Amino acid sequence: MKTKDFSVLIVVILIVSMMIIPLPTILLDFLLIINISVSMMILLVAMNTKEPLDFSIFPTAILLTTLFRLALNVSTTRSILSKADGGKVIETFGSFVIGGNPVVGFVVFLILVVIQFIVITKGSERVAEVAARFTLDAMPGKQMSIDADMNAGLLSEQEARERRKKIEQESDFYGAMDGASKFVKGDAVAGIIILLINVIGGFAIGIVIHGMSFAESASTFTLLSVGDGLVSQVPALLISTATGITVTRAASDGNLGSDITKQLxxxxxxxxxxxxxxxxxxxxxxxxxxxxxxxxxxxxxxxxxxxxxxxxxxxxxxxxxMxxxxxxxxNPEKVVNLLQLDTLELEIGYGLIPLADQKQGGDILDRIVMIRRQFAIELGIVIPTIRIRDNLQLPPNQYVLKFRGNKIASGEVYLDHFLAMNQGVDDEGIEGIQVVEPAFGLPAIWVSIEVKQRAELLGYMIVDPPSVIATHLTEVLKRYTYQLLRREETKELVDNLKETHPNLVDELVPNLLSVGEIQKVLQNLLREQISIRDLAAIFETLADFAVYTKEPRVLTEYVRQSLTRQITEQYVEEGVINVLTAGATLEKGISDSIQQTEAGVYYLSMDPQMSRKITEVLKEQIERVVKAGSQPIFLTSPSIRMYLKQFVDKIMPSVPVLAYTELEPDIEIQSIGVVNI
Incomplete structure (x- = not known):
């Protein structure tokens, strides 16, 4: 334990000891001066703090100073009643400050208590109570606002974490201040009681024990008691004032002096x-x-x-x-900064600005937060911050998603309309703007609010403009997710895994594989929408097989076979999977075309006529299944899976190609067609 920690413990122990051990009057004088000094110091600190959290220790300081003040009350009361002497400080307050008049002193004491107890402490307690309640109620909104600012590029992740921590500390601080103000209120009540005890008890002790006359006893002990009360209440008043200043410092830009000068x-x-x-x-x-x-x-x-x-x-x-x-x-460095590109950027026309303005009810920022969380959970990758900017050069209702400065998707939405998608209903009576739904390419109609209810009754699927943009962004980002995983992001994933699996990471990186080679394997998985969230299992497989090969595509196939449970859950519905099975002639045609280079790299070398024939057959089967309203899934042997995927990607990249070894043995496989050439 550090010396500072010991000093605080010793001070607290000494304060408690003061209530038990009699102290000489010279030491009491010294401690009373310290009490006044500490109170003044706390008041000045409260006046010069910019924010309440800058003085976060204040609730504990109130408790300790109150305890110190009460311990002094006990010690001074013991000295006054036993010796009829409270020391120089108390005598000065009883004679010089109030002119030796006990009635005036008693009135001044009561005024101080009323100011402290009813005016300052009561108000501070109420402010702290309301601030604590409002701060707690506003926490969810503030958290969402921080997430929105982070997605808009206004905050970094580190700054967002600091602001979230600050919000939590504010709630705790005002709650503690609400309780700490009770200490000050109790101290004021205790001051009145101690004064009455000193006056009445001292009057009796002066006559009975010290042999004083009635007038002498009343004058002596009343002056000493009132002086003791004033000595205690002046620091208490300073602490109460500091409490009020601290809890009422809202939206401060500097210390109290600068704020008053600047605003008043x-x-x-x-x-x-x-x-x-x-x-x-x-x-x-x-x-x-x-x-x-x-x-x-x-x-x-x-x-x-x-x-x-x-x-x-x-x-x-x-x-x-100027x-x-x-x-x-x-400065040429200012121009160089213009060369930096944002990874993801959403540009919107001026007509869509309300979607990004929370004051106007826009929630697109919150939806982007949910998209990033969805990708982290489903695919195990953190999507970079999507910066939102307005672009006056765009049509008012258009939005454009850019990846490293290049457009990868665009669409058009109408804020005062809803997108109605036909779910098989044959009705020509719905009027609106005929469009193609941007995410899935389905025919749709932008309908007005008046037509919306009728379209719902007819069975149309109704989607609001923010949902249209969010869905489009989600589908586009799924397509480009693997490109978002660069070496820096891969290194962050490796470092994050190293915190929980240090031995596994040390075995694999860089002894067996470099970060770049791991990146290629992870990109291959993401390209086919395979989650990399279970990074430990992926690294286990890479550590097992990287001894034999460094080819990323081959390693990817090994990793896929180790993720059978994950892949099975991804594509199986109610224990059944409907697949298009690769026939014997198709598998033979592909396997016979696989060649190996001198470096050990496998590639596909096929006759153009055969390649065209395979492509036509696959396209025919995919279109047949899509027209039937099903999701086409190809199932083949592990040896040709990645080569068959190359053909499928030319037709429809979203169609998965699975190997027999990638599925759990207890599921039911139903073939909806055999693909042969």
Whole structure:
């Protein structure tokens, strides 16, 4: 344990010991001065903090200072009642501060208690309570706002984590302040009770034990008790004021002094008005101008000085802006920054800006957050931040998705319409804008709000504009997911796995495979929509077979065979999978065309006529299954699976090609056709 930790523990133990062990009056004087000093220091810190969280230890500080103050009350009460002496500090407050008048001192003490207990502490407690409740209720919205800003490119992931942590700390802080204010309230009540005990008990002890007269006992112990109460309540009042300042600091830009100066005296003209009112008050009332003229003069001078300083500040800002512009023109590094490309960028026309504006009810940013989470769960890859920008050169209702500056998808939506897709209903009465649904290429109609209800009754599928964009983005990103996995992203995945499987990663990288070779294997899996979330299982397989081959395509086939349960669950429905089976002639035609280079790399060398024939047969079978409303899936032997996939990709890349060894043995395979040539 560090020395600082020991010092805090020792201080707390000494505070508790003060309640039990009698202390000499000279030490009490010293501790009372420390109490006042600590209270003043806490008040000044509270005034100079920019945000409440900058003084997050304040609730605990309130508890410790309250405990210290009560321990001093116990010690001073013991000294007053036993020795009729409270020390120099208490005697000074009882005689000098209140002029030796116990009645005045008692009234001043009550005023301090009322100010602290009813005005400051009660208000601070209510502010802290409401702030804690509102902060807790607003947490989900703030979290979504942070995710939206991160997706819009306004925040990095590190900044987003820091802001989420800050939100949690704010909730905890205001909750703690709500409870800590109870300490201050209890301290005020305890101060009144201790004062009454000191006065009554001291009066009796002075007569019975110290042999004082009635008047002498009443005067002595009343002055000492009131002095003790004032010594305790002045620091308590400072702490209460610090509490109020801390919990009421909302939307602060600096410390309390700068905020007051900036906001209260921001308009110099108002000071001229106040000065004029003060002068009129002195002229037309018995107060007289001798009192009002100096105040009005100070206000006029202050207003003039502020106006002059504001003009100088404006000139300075203009000069700085001009210098920055000139620096941007001269500095070649500023131009170099323009060469950087965003990985993913969504440009929208000005008519679609409300979709990205949360103040107008737009939720496209939240939908993008959900898309990124969906890809992380389903495919095991973190999609880069999609930056959203408005582009005035686009048509108002158009959006464009760019990948590293190049357009990969575009579409058009209408905010005041809904997309109605026909699900087999034969009806010509639906009027709207005839379009092709961008995600799946199905015929659809943009219908108005008035026609929407009728279309629903007729069996049309109704989709709102944000959902159209989100669905389109999801399908396009699935197609390009493998291109999003670059070496940097692969290295991050490797480093993340190393935290949980260090031995596995050390065995594979870089001894057997480089990061680039692993990247190619993962890209091959993602290209066919195979999730790489179970990275440990993938690395286990690579570590087993990388000893024999470094060919990424061959390693990919081994990895696929190790993910049989995952692949089976992906394509099987209710224990059954309907497949197009590769016939014997098709498999023989492909296997006979597989050649091997001197470097050990396998490739397909086929006669063009045979290649065209295979393509035509596959296209015919795929179209037949699609027209029947089913998902075409090809099933073949492991030796030709990746080569058959090459033919299928030319026709429809989304059609999966599976090997017999990639399916669990307990599932039922139903053939809906045999493909032969």
């Amino acid at each position: 005296f921001n308009n110099p003209m108002l000071l001229y008005i106040v000065a004029g009112m003060i002068m009129l008050l002195g002229i037309f009332t018995p107060i007289g101008i001798f009192l009002t003229l100096p105040v009005a003069g100070v206000l006029v001078f202050s207003s003039y000085t502020m106006q002059r300083n504001m003009k100088q500040e404006d000139l300075r800002k203009e000069q700085v802006e 210098e920055n512009v000139e620096e941007d023109i001269r």
